Amino acid sequence: MTRDTGHDDGDERHGTNNTDESTEGSSHSDGVVRTDGGSDIESDDRTATDGGVESVTGGSDSTELDPDAYDPIDVFPEGELDLRDGADSCYKCTSCDTSCPVAEVDDEFPGPKFQGPEQWRLKRKEDADIDESITSCSNCMRCDDACPSSVPLSQMHNEARGQFVEEQMEKLSVEYVRNRILANYRTSARLASIVPRLSTYAMNFGPARWVMDKTLGIPKEREFPEFATTTFREWWRDRGGAQVSNPDKRVAYFHGCYSNYNTPEVGKAMVRVYEHFGYEVMVPPQKCSGTPMFANGMLKDARRHAVTNVENLIEAIGEGADVIASCTSCSMSLRQEYPELFDIHGIEDVSDHTFEALEYLRIHEDLTGALEEASPGDERSYAYHAPCHARNQGLSRQAVETFRDVDGVTMEDVGDSCSGISGTYGWKSEKYEKSMEIGEEMFHHMEDAEGEVGMTECPTCAMQMEHGTGYEIEHPLQLLEDTLVA
Numbered sequence: 001m002t003r004d005t006g007h008d009d010g011d012e013r014h015g016t017n018n019t020d021e022s023t024e025g026s027s028h029s030d031g032v033v034r035t036d037g038g039s040d041i042e043s044d045d046r047t048a049t050d051g052g053v054e055s056v057t058g059g060s061d062s063t064e065l066d067p068d069a070y071d072p073i074d075v076f077p078e079g080e081l082d083l084r085d086g087a088d089s090c091y092k093c094t095s096c097d098t099s100c101p102v103a104e105v106d107d108e109f110p111g112p113k114f115q116g117p118e119q120w121r122l123k124r125k126e127d128a129d130i131d132e133s134i135t136s137c138s139n140c141m142r143c144d145d146a147c148p149s150s151v152p153l154s155q156m157h158n159e160a161r162g163q164f165v166e167e168q169m170e171k172l173s174v175e176y177v178r179n180r181i182l183a184n185y186r187t188s189a190r191l192a193s194i195v196p197r198l199s200t201y202a203m204n205f206g207p208a209r210w211v212m213d214k215t216l217g218i219p220k221e222r223e224f225p226e227f228a229t230t231t232f233r234e235w236w237r238d239r240g241g242a243q244v245s246n247p248d249k250r251v252a253y254f255h256g257c258y259s260n261y262n263t264p265e266v267g268k269a270m271v272r273v274y275e276h277f278g279y280e281v282m283v284p285p286q287k288c289s290g291t292p293m294f295a296n297g298m299l300k301d302a303r304r305h306a307v308t309n310v311e312n313l314i315e316a317i318g319e320g321a322d323v324i325a326s327c328t329s330c331s332m333s334l335r336q337e338y339p340e341l342f343d344i345h346g347i348e349d350v351s352d353h354t355f356e357a358l359e360y361l362r363i364h365e366d367l368t369g370a371l372e373e374a375s376p377g378d379e380r381s382y383a384y385h386a387p388c389h390a391r392n393q394g395l396s397r398q399a400v401e402t403f404r405d406v407d408g409v410t411m412e413d414v415g416d417s418c419s420g421i422s423g424t425y426g427w428k429s430e431k432y433e434k435s436m437e438i439g440e441e442m443f444h445h446m447e448d449a450e451g452e453v454g455m456t457e458c459p460t461c462a463m464q465m466e467h468g469t470g471y472e473i474e475h476p477l478q479l480l481e482d483t484l485v486a
Helices: 084-088 095-099 101-105 112-126 132-136 142-146 153-167 174-183 185-192 196-203 206-216 232-238 256-261 264-276 291-295 299-318 328-341 347-352 357-364 367-372 398-403 429-448 459-469 476-484
Strands: 032-034 040-042 250-254 280-282 321-325 354-356 380-384 409-413 453-455 472-474
Touching: 084 112, 084 153, 095 112, 095 142, 101 429, 112 132, 112 153, 132 153, 142 153, 153 291, 153 299, 153 328, 174 185, 174 206, 174 291, 185 196, 185 256, 196 206, 232 256, 232 264, 250 264, 250 299, 250 328, 256 264, 256 459, 264 280, 264 357, 264 476, 291 299, 291 328, 299 321, 299 328, 299 347, 321 328, 321 357, 328 347, 328 354, 347 354, 354 357, 357 398, 357 476, 367 398, 367 476, 380 398, 398 409, 398 476, 429 459, 453 459, 459 472, 472 476
Parallel strands: 250 280, 250 321, 321 354, 380 409, 380 453, 453 472
Antiparallel strands: 032 040
16 A cells, blocks of 8 residues: 555666766867777867757767766765655646645645655755744645655655754754654553543643643643543453454454544444454554654654554464554554655555555445445434545545445535644644634535534544534444444
């Protein structure tokens, strides 16, 4: 499932269009042209091409180039992540810029094209600093989906953001401390889950939110999600693990941080639905997928988590399991960002074996047949929003297509606009108003929909949907559980 950025092996990879080739009739600095016969011919003027540009090969009268007689020159020296081929594929059509939700509301943001190939070329040619505007990229990755040339834009953004944070951001600044807290949500959530009710109350206490806004730049308008009194992993342990043993049908569940600490009902629904179809569910040890770390340029943190995740997921794959995630940002991270950014043994295997949870069932099970005679038992209407990271995986219509013929269920797609929160982007005071402006179109579509319950696969999109409309938000797996299992 990884993307091909067009890398080729061999000398074609660098400098195939440079202008320093040597030929059989090469020009020397003393103004002498040597011919095959070895004689020297004085030449005061160098031959020009038809366009009036001097030709280093002697123009139309020169002999043919001998490929073995010269060495290519690296215009952009290869680094740890060589994106030369991807940058060369950009022909500046600006499709990425027109698809960028941040550029639409922020006139000062130069857009994905500058943040990607243009900044990449500038950095390697002139050793220039990374432009600070890279921190305004929300990492929605819509630019990847929009590009007709498959330029690895988000990969360039992630690398540039990581380099900016590592080399240029002041480590004692409020912005850095705030971003590090947001990026390492797993740490905060683990501590909060020790006393979940107290943590939920304290973090949403009005004066505390005002203080966080003024001191850390976390917007007071946001309400922190409720922490579960029993985490998913605690529930999994208490129930005794898998209730189905089936070596021929195994999946390893990557639940992510939010389904563990905040919405364990999503993880429980996933387990019950998969066991309904006869799967043996494994829940390997895991850390954060790294998605909020990528968005904040904390690549070293992300790599530490990725090493643990890859190691444990590879072990599960070796036991015959495929990896499934109930969060589309988690599946996107394992599928695309891991192999793009990290060189870890087994990382390609993890990418190739990772699926979003509903997607996997649609591929391997007859969901249509299973749902033909099924019903959740009462009339239900949903306003469905496809997350940006679902769209990037080709999953924007999966929930609508799955439930459109289910008796008693109305599923309305609220359009292709971004929710605006983009993980941690909308959790920054200076970005809050922009995130709400981005999400305005989605809010209007939700309010015009028949139902007053929202649906999405992304936990932060769910936060934004609830924040902007007041609607209750569910995950497709919860409706699938109610329809098939309950």
